[in-house]
Amino acid sequence: MLKVKQEAELTALMDHTAFRAALENAIKGKSANQAPFSMAWAAGKLSRAHLARWAENHYHYVGPFADYLGYVYARMPERYVDAKDFLLANMYEEEIGGDRHTDLLIRFAEACGTTASRVKNPDNMSATTRGLQSWCYAVAMREDPIVAVAGLVVGLESQVPSIYRKQTPTLREKYGFTDEEVEFFDLHIVSDEIHGERGYQIVLEHADTPELQQRCLRICEIGAEMRLLYTTALYRDYVEAELPFTELGLAA
Amino acid sequence: MVRVLFHRDGAVHEGEVAAESNLVVRAGVKHFPYPHLRYGCGMGKCGKCASRVLSGGEHLPAPNWKEQKLLGERLELGFRLLCQIWLTHDIELQQDSAAPAVGGTA
Numbered sequence: 001m002l003k004v005k006q007e008a009e010l011t012a013l014m015d016h017t018a019f020r021a022a023l024e025n026a027i028k029g030k031s032a033n034q035a036p037f038s039m040a041w042a043a044g045k046l047s048r049a050h051l052a053r054w055a056e057n058h059y060h061y062v063g064p065f066a067d068y069l070g071y072v073y074a075r076m077p078e079r080y081v082d083a084k085d086f087l088l089a090n091m092y093e094e095e096i097g098g099d100r101h102t103d104l105l106i107r108f109a110e111a112c113g114t115t116a117s118r119v120k121n122p123d124n125m126s127a128t129t130r131g132l133q134s135w136c137y138a139v140a141m142r143e144d145p146i147v148a149v150a151g152l153v154v155g156l157e158s159q160v161p162s163i164y165r166k167q168t169p170t171l172r173e174k175y176g177f178t179d180e181e182v183e184f185f186d187l188h189i190v191s192d193e194i195h196g197e198r199g200y201q202i203v204l205e206h207a208d209t210p211e212l213q214q215r216c217l218r219i220c221e222i223g224a225e226m227r228l229l230y231t232t233a234l235y236r237d238y239v240e241a242e243l244p245f246t247e248l249g250l251a252a
Numbered sequence: 253m254v255r256v257l258f259h260r261d262g263a264v265h266e267g268e269v270a271a272e273s274n275l276v277v278r279a280g281v282k283h284f285p286y287p288h289l290r291y292g293c294g295m296g297k298c299g300k301c302a303s304r305v306l307s308g309g310e311h312l313p314a315p316n317w318k319e320q321k322l323l324g325e326r327l328e329l330g331f332r333l334l335c336q337i338w339l340t341h342d343i344e345l346q347q348d349s350a351a352p353a354v355g356g357t358a
Contacts, residue, residue: 093293093294097292097293097294097295098292098293098294098295098297098298099293099295099297179316179317179318180317183295186295186296186318187294187295187296190274190276190277190294190295190335190336191294191295193274193277194276194277194280194281194294197277197280197281198280198281201281
C-alpha cells in the first residue's frame, strides 16, 4: 500500500512550489561547498599556486558556458520565446555584456602567478575537469532542452553565488588579493543569481509533465555531483600532497 | 520584507522584496522593479542602474570600490549603483530618465 502511495507521489505533477523545493533539495545534498578544496579555500589554507591550478582548470569548465547554452538555445522549441530570450541574455552577459567573464578569471589567475597562456592551454586541465566539460557539452547537445537547462543552469550555475559569497571575502582578507584581482568572483554573485533564477523560471514553467519533472530533478543531482567531483579532484590532484585532509582541521 | 519606493519619470512604483534582495537581480528575472529599473551589465561597470537614495541610505553598507570608482563625486549627492547593493531595510530611490555618464563626476 505504501509503495503504491510512493509511486503515485513520484508520478504526480508537482506544483511550482513543491517542484522548486524538490530542485533545491536535489542540489543541496551534493553542494560543492562540501568539497575539501572549497573548505580549504574558505579556511584560507590554500597557496596562490593552488589557486592558480584552480584557475587553469576552471577556465575550461566555465569558459565554454555560452557555447553550452548556444546548443541549448538552438534546440529550444521556438514557442518557448521567454526561455530562448533568457538563454540569449545569459550568453550575452557571459561574453560581451560588460567585461568578458573569462578575462576576469585570467586577471585572477595572473595574480596567482600563472599566465594567460597557461590558463588557455587545455593541456593544463585535469582529466576530471575534461570530464566535467564534456558532460556539459553532452547535456547541451543531447538532453531535452528543458532538462539541459535544469542540469547546466539550475544544477551548476545557480550554486555559484553561494560558493563565491563564502569565498570572496576570504580572498581579500586571508589571501590578500586586491578588489580588482577578485572582480571575477564579485560579478558572479550578481550575474549568476540572475542566471540561476532565470533557469529556475524556465524549468518550473516548462517541465510540465511528471516524467519531465523527474528528469529535471535527476539531472540536477547529477550536475551537482559532477561539480562536487570536479572540486574534489582539484584537491586530490593539486593540494592533498601538501595539505592532507587531516591538516585541514575539518575532519570530524 | 523590505518596502521599496522607486521614483522614475514622474511616477512612483512601490513594491516589497525579500530581505537581502538585489534590485538588479530582481529586474533581471522580471520581478519588481522590472520594467521600471534601468540596468545594464550587473557588474558595476556601466553605471546604468545608478540611482539616488532619497531615504533609508543610513542602513546601506559603505559604497564599495566599484561604486567609488564609477560614481566619484556623485556619491556625495546620494547616488548608488543598485547592482552592488543588497537591501536589508526600507528604502526610497530615484532614477533619472537618462543614464548618467560614467567616470566619477557629478
